[in-house]
Amino acid sequence: MDEFELVSTFFDRPQGERSWVKTGIGDDGAVLKLVPGTESVVVTDTLVCGVHFFSTQAPCSVGHRALAVNLSDIAAMGAKAQWSTLNLTLPNLESTWIAQFADGLLSLADRYDVALIGGDTTQGPLSVTMTVGGYVNPGEALYRSGARVGDLVYVSGCLGGAAAALQRGEGQPADALREALWFPEPRLSLANKLRGIAHSAVDISDGLLADLTHVLKASGSLGADIESGCVPLFDIACEQIGRDRALELALTGGDDYELCFTAAPQSRKAISAVAASLDLPLTCIGRVTSSGGCRVTGLSKALEETELGYRHSWDVDT
């Protein structure tokens, strides 16, 4: 049983009379119609030491990531972030560690004007949970379920950087790959400009193919043709681990916290304008089709022979 089966088996019960739960479990965030005129969005993520970050990782990066992964989910919903809570479980009170952790977290919070309104500190094995609340205008949330046949598939930024940094192990130099792993930038500014343009969105936390598969399934068992040659990679990753491995990690690595979104072909110009205004690459990597899951084309012979070449419909690993 994986995470998704666990949640759907034990926790995802029908909401019955609760028409105010517009979207519950299953998207990047929940959408609640609590009061007329606005929709609330709530997201939450936990980072466990040794699983989601190294014990030797800079504390400011742990604080940054704890908030960033949540803001990334807010962005994937096309929402604006307002408030956050912090649950910090610490084995002991090392005030230097905590001060640096707080700096990383609160710097990012300040940058996106997110209030830290409460939380809980407990004693135990190091882990961090944050919950973030935000809002969208009614009807403007971006869902995984909105993709349409013929949509173009776009991704922001470059992919596979965090996974490449992880593959190199600890003690990495402070280059673009470590930056991608330690200080991912939540794409809130992008989300803000995609409303009215994108039909669907997801953040790439589980890996491009896994997350795009979520979108295709939620949109009615659609498919997608992805041209591997279009997937934006980090030059430094190609140099250090080779293009094939860099591509494989970009397709399957996860922890990218870029947005993958779909939009009608006639939005191409508007998307170019958004990319230019944000100075952020937005790359078309393929197209939504009527069925068949993700198909990746243009793979090298070596990659064709890996799992990538054999599996046309992607199961989600967790």
Add this chain to the structure above:
Amino acid sequence: MDEFELVSTFFDRPQGERSWVKTGIGDDGAVLKLVPGTESVVVTDTLVCGVHFFSTQAPCSVGHRALAVNLSDIAAMGAKAQWSTLNLTLPNLESTWIAQFADGLLSLADRYDVALIGGDTTQGPLSVTMTVGGYVNPGEALYRSGARVGDLVYVSGCLGGAAAALQRGEGQPADALREALWFPEPRLSLANKLRGIAHSAVDISDGLLADLTHVLKASGSLGADIESGCVPLFDIACEQIGRDRALELALTGGDDYELCFTAAPQSRKAISAVAASLDLPLTCIGRVTSSGGCRVTGLSKALEETELGYRHSWDVDT
């Protein structure tokens, strides 16, 4: 440095222009004025295995408590609960454990009509974080800061049961003490009836004297005279561990999740009516004074000689 110093030193920064954060860090929950006509309340708590519950504890009780301790905070704010998120960190996927955990959590959620709208499951040392959102009508939230000189001090239910059960250790019989520890009842129904009556409220999670001290400090360095003979104890605790120890645990033990609230003397009759309507003891245990922290009167000679007898102003242990 204790939990409170940690939070105030590193995380409690001024909210600046954010007038919508009516109450941030420092009460049982945060109160947000996000939209006109209502105030949102957000609370969050983490339970760590080995710290807040036993690894041998019934999973349904862990699920119940994870939600109950949060609903208790919602009650202490005088609010109504609406939604919850669950962050579950598990060392492995034991589906029997998870099924029972989910039953305990969702039974309580159903009872108070709280929607589980999302969450995160991760691999790691067993711990549970829940975040709960609710609302109050504007101006109706109950704060720690509302106590007034001359107010009567009330507590709901009986105190010290959870601490007595903990003192007995694991493998306890299914009696009233174990019930208090394993299945605390959040006092949402009480909170619902205290609006307009209580001036301040807090839930007794850190121990009566510690939590009442929070209230007195927040209300402007007030004091309180507590008559120890009035503190409601579990008969079975007095039988099993003696009245002095039962009283000591009721004053300092914590994990009670009852409400301690203050109200004007002229509300005495209304409070009796609330107690009768809910079939829940609401006991007056003392009175708010103008200064001096908590003073406990009527202690036995033995208890007078413990820390209880010596310390008139209570520091908060965490």
